[in-house]
Amino acid sequence: MNGTHAMLSHFPIGFWALATLMILVGSFMTGRLADISRAALLPVLVLSLLGALAAIAIGFIVWPMAANLASPLARNHILMAFWSLGIYSAITVLVWKAGDTAFDGARRWVLVILALTGSLMFASAGTLGGHLTGSTTAFSQVLSLMGWEVYTTFYSPLWVIAVMVLIGIALGVLGIMSQRRIG
Numbered sequence: 001m002n003g004t005h006a007m008l009s010h011f012p013i014g015f016w017a018l019a020t021l022m023i024l025v026g027s028f029m030t031g032r033l034a035d036i037s038r039a040a041l042l043p044v045l046v047l048s049l050l051g052a053l054a055a056i057a058i059g060f061i062v063w064p065m066a067a068n069l070a071s072p073l074a075r076n077h078i079l080m081a082f083w084s085l086g087i088y089s090a091i092t093v094l095v096w097k098a099g100d101t102a103f104d105g106a107r108r109w110v111l112v113i114l115a116l117t118g119s120l121m122f123a124s125a126g127t128l129g130g131h132l133t134g135s136t137t138a139f140s141q142v143l144s145l146m147g148w149e150v151y152t153t154f155y156s157p158l159w160v161i162a163v164m165v166l167i168g169i170a171l172g173v174l175g176i177m178s179q180r181r182i183g
């Protein structure tokens with residue numbers, strides 16, 4: 001069953017990477033490739049969510065909760081998997097609701113910022129998964145530069161919390177401003 005998680009987890013990682021690439025191409029390029037990227041984004045996102053749900057479900061079925069929660073490595077792996085799922089779910093809803101206008105004007109920046117943030121999350125989830133199976137990658141050195149030691153850290157560094165608070169305030173202000181503009 002361990003192998004089933006390893007196999008299934010490649011679906012969300014592959015589709016999320018593809019969706020991120022399509023968002024960048026659809027946002028910053030013109031021509032046929034950009035048109036195809038914008039048109040095909042929604043199905044790719046839906047497949048990524050189905051793959052993620054399958055990988056998460058099998059993760060919880062295969063390993064006992066006590067084992068999952070015993071080490072910072074596994075806890076962070078699960079946390080990053082849920083952050084990735086949350087961010088790409090938000091992108092999916094935005095693209096689904098906005099339809100053809102999802103890439104219009106400044107809207108594309110919301111998709112780009114969310115997709116780049118989501119890539120960091122799923123890259124971290126995959127990297128930690130690799131550490132769980134004994135296959136380390138150079139990406140953990142990038143995490144280490146940010147103060148995250150993959151085997152021991154289970155907290156958000158203070159600067160991360162500060163950035164999250166600032167992003168929250170900025171989004172609140174943007175929301176109020178755009179509501180006033182509409183009203």
Ligand code: HEM
Nearest residue numbers: 002006009012052055056059060068081126129130132133
């Ligand atoms: C989107 C969700 C997830 C992704 C993309 C993901 C990704 C991965 C990857 C790439 C590996 C390494 C597989 C290998 O190279 O053999 C891995 C291993 C692992 N994952 Fe996940 N994972 C996800 C969710 C979860 C969840 C929800 C749990 C637990 C409840 C979990 C527990 C584990 C464990 C325990 C391992 C180590 C497996 C072993 O030792 O054979 N994962 N994961």
